[in-house]
Amino acid sequence: MHNLESKFKEIPLFADLLPEELAQLMSYLQPFSAPAGTRIISQATKHRGLHILLSGSVEVWLKIFGGTELNIASLKTGDIFGEVSLLSNFVATSSVIAKEDVTGILLTPNSLQTISVIYRQLSDKIKHAIALRCCERSRQLLHYIPSKAKHQEVWQIHERFAEPSKKGIDSLNTSSLREFLQIPGTPPFPIPFFNTLSQDEIDLLSSLVKLHVLYRGDIIHNSDIQGECFYWPLWGAVQAMVLGDHRIKIATYGPGEVFGTVEYIDKLAPAYRYIMREDGIYLSLNKDVLATIKERNSLLWDKIMRVLWSSIGAQMACINWIFLQLNVEDMYQAGQEVDNV
Amino acid sequence: MCRAFMYLGQTLSFHDLLYKTDASLVKQAYDPRYMRGIQNLGGFGMAVWSQQFLVPAEPMVFRSITLPFYDKNLENIAAKIKGECVLAHVRGLSYEGEQVSGDNIVSQQNVHPFMFEGTNVVMAHNGTLSHLDSLKAALSAEIKPQYFSQIKGSTDTEWLYALFLSRLPSLAPTLREMIEAVFESFDILRIIRGDNGIDFFSPLNFFITDGQKLIATRYVIDYGHYLPGILDAHLDYHSLWYTLGEAYTGIDEHYEMRGYPLKNSIIVSSEPLTIDPSSWIRIPEYSLLAAERNGDTLDIQMYDIDL
Secondary structure, rough: HOOOOOOOHHHHHOOOOOHHHHHHOOOOOOEEEEOOOOOHHHHHEEEOOEEEEEEEEEEEEOHHHHHHHHEEEEEEOEEOOOOHHOOOOOOOEEEEEEEEEEEEEEEEEHHHHHHHHHHHHHHHHHHHHHHHHHHHHHHHHHOOOOOOHHHHHHHHHHHHHOOOOOHHHHHHOOHHHHHHHOOOOOOOOOHHHHHHOOOOHHHHHHHOEEEEEEEOOOEHHEEEOOOOOEEEEEOOEEEEEEEOOOOOEEEEEOOOEEEOHHHHHHOOOOOOOEOOOOOOEEEEEHHHHHHHHHHHHHHHHOOOOOHHHHHHHHHHHHHHHHOOOOOOOOHHHHHHHHHHO | OOOOEEEEEEEEEEEHHHHHHOHHHHHHHOOOOOOOOOOOOOOOEEEEEEEOOOOOOOOEEEEEEOOHHHHHHHHHHHHOEEEEEEEEOOOOOOOOOOOOOOOOOOHHOOOOOOOOOOOOOEEEEEEEOOOOHHHHHHHHHHHHHHOOOOOOOHHHHHHHHHHHOOOOOOOOOOOOOHHHHHHHHHHHHHHHHOOOOOOOOEEEEEEEEEEOOOEEEOEEOOOOOOOOOOOOOOOOOOEEEEEEOOEEEEOOOOOEEEEEOOEEEEEEEOOOOOHHHHHHHHHOOOOEOOOOOOOEEEEEEEEOOOO
């Protein structure tokens, strides 16, 4: 086991763990082995967890649209794969095949859940490290997407959408989360997160944050977010885009689906734009507020961080999907706007 | 709610798409994988265009409230015909216990796709227009009399279809005219909903074809504005996927579109027709996909819906 711990120290993902944390982690790991040729992970199937290679090597294969399989990486002793499964339950976006006989250890989502109950700090460190790695990988993938920004397209949309569209939004317009949640017919019914909060937690959150109204066509630039805050729609919808030769739609977020989390933890995140597709009520959480919550109610902080990490895993999966489809040029002719019809 | 797919391309037997793929449309009637909390048991319908028909430009329209997985007539028909275009749909509707709720009546008149007399343009819909009753007066003013008189059922889709047809400048519209008619219809819906104080979630995934060209939309008006008691099936942005290539074929029970980057055939579907989605492309939210024959190939275009 001591030998295993020393090998772990060499893995960047675990480099920040203290010796006692490494010792705690060891008992939750499962050994795995596979003969050469084994498909350890199959694309589009459920992940088994984070795999850490202790001997042998594997190849990562990506089946892209049209059926072509690309060998995108070779991994050797000390490398890891399958880590996104610890943040979200998305299906695997590539296959991993043993090139030689391999042995290694596996950290499953269930084990990490158990660790989070017993050793919360350890679990937080692991999740944070994985989230950062996901952000790095997202950046690598987005590097392949043409990066010549066409800001003008976005601003044309903004002008077209400049007027608030809803009459009803004013009736929801309050800066107090507590008041908002008490308005009949508003969330939390579609947002599981708020259903899990105690009254004390809602009161604490309400005392620390204010709600914002954003209107259809409003845009949040990632430079407004970078490292500062992330957003939580309570009402309405927003779409994330990357601006390249064509606008690429990454994902749409409705009530309860946080956005801006990648930029929040990764200062090098690419140039996302968040375009409000509908008028909405948004809660933003910044670093100071989160620090206060952590200090005053660690359970609430846990719940919020779980949502944050999960959203990073989900965004990573979305970007993977787009990468798989990159060779379908039609997908990216979204630049042909309605104006051109 | 509902599931649908459209195919446009080389001559194909539709039996496999309806029954044999591991997530075929008939299987989606009772086991949809990309929607929650509801099944699609309110009827099956399809419109098929085939060069083998007496009048190839006119589709054969089949609509039935018999559950498609028990419908031997449908299976027999599907096994015998080939065609170049099909729009097929299974209807999902809400239910409370054993009672079908509200206007969600199971009847042949309400089964998609819809095709009115005087046009070969056919439409099906995945979604729902909330508060239809409150909008009928305003909608009526936007619908041409010849189409208004053909509304026979109680479903929102028939009204949406009539609204769309009323925006077409001719009985044989171009693709551009069809796209403009869709955008104009969405625009009108936004305006009359606003005038009537309605700003709640209404998914408008349209499937429209005339056998030579097709349009599909992935669009939800007022996404994120929910009503109390909203169905789980309505919480997510309704899905839409497509696959593109030379021909859709099954080899050893493994079905997929093969031969890309040739663009001879396209399937647009509410969800992939196979459990493995790796040969399918997710159409982004707020998008319209249009395809049109150009000789043996297809011209494919994607538009942003930013009304």
